[in-house]
Amino acid sequence: MLKHICQLARDAGNHIMKLYFSKKLTYKFYKLDNTPVTNADHEAHEIIYKKLLLITPNIPIVSEEGFYNLKMIKGYKTYWLIDPIDGTKEFLKKNGEFTVNISLIKNGKPTLGVIYVPFSKVLYYSDSKKSWKSINNSYEKEIHVSNSKIPVVVISRSHPDVELNSYLKKLKNYKILKIGSSLKFCLIAEGKAQIYPRFGNTNIWDTAAGSVIVSAAGGQVRTWKGKKLNYLISTSNSFKNSGFCVLSS
Incomplete structure (x- = not known):
């Protein structure tokens, strides 16, 4: 398959x-x-x-x-x-x-x-x-995730998050990489990046494939409340995801 x-x-x-x-x-x-x-x-x-x-x-x-x-x-x-x-x-x-x-x-x-x-x-x-x-x-x-003393934080090239600056202030040392699409998941899965914070809206088709690739490579994808993204379709939230963070550990 x-x-x-x-x-x-x-x-x-x-x-x-x-x-x-x-x-x-x-x-x-x-x-x-x-x-x-x-x-x-x-x-x-x-x-x-x-x-x-x-x-x-x-x-x-x-x-x-x-x-x-x-x-x-x-x-x-x-x-x-x-x-x-x-x-x-x-x-x-x-x-x-x-x-x-x-x-x-x-x-x-x-x-x-x-x-x-x-x-x-x-x-x-x-x-x-x-x-x-x-x-x-x-x-x-x-491929496998990889940690780093100075983590690479991947962020969207075309979808800025207003909450992102507040989140970044909490990190001591980091590098920023702007990149489009689900490539952000892939970079974490292969160890080239360590954090992907997302506060803005996404849809379930934006994240599903990336989620399983990251998880199987040793990383994790969680909402800001610490839960896994849910792909059961409901009439209440349409196809929307809540905010989430992808981590290498």
Whole structure:
């Protein structure tokens, strides 16, 4: 299963890169939450959606680019959760910091996670027991979190948190790295960063794959109240996550 999903993420990523290097996008508009969406998002969604139906026809799919009646999907215990392009703003800025996210949710918990970085052809993936990194579909290694005397704090490039400055004042020594998309999870999982504090809103498709990759690599993802992120869909909170912090220990 994991091998199939890894290849699926690569397939979607390859298509995204064709559009990334094209002279212009077919269309771009803004959603109600003022976030951009392009034909690349929708076409990647179609590729992933159709192939997931072939791989697991009996498992429902929830995607950022889908349209859902929350009352109908509230009872999903097992489902695929996908973000065809996490970091559309970075895609539009042409900085390469965007990813394809695919995760399998069971009973409110991510049990499989795949994050593909199309620009660099780097793949991160986990079966919830171990996490790996693959480069250019060949070199592969198991990854682990790593602590540091001067931790690297990764923060969003395009989504500033107003509470972030107060949090950083509590840290004595640290380095800041701004980066887009779920790459922040990946950097912690492979030991290149140690802290990712997030106070602002995120959606469940932004975090599910990254959560399982970090956890299996030895790190942790917790809300500011110390709880795990919950991926059981409810009609009350829609697809929103509460604030959280990703730590290497």
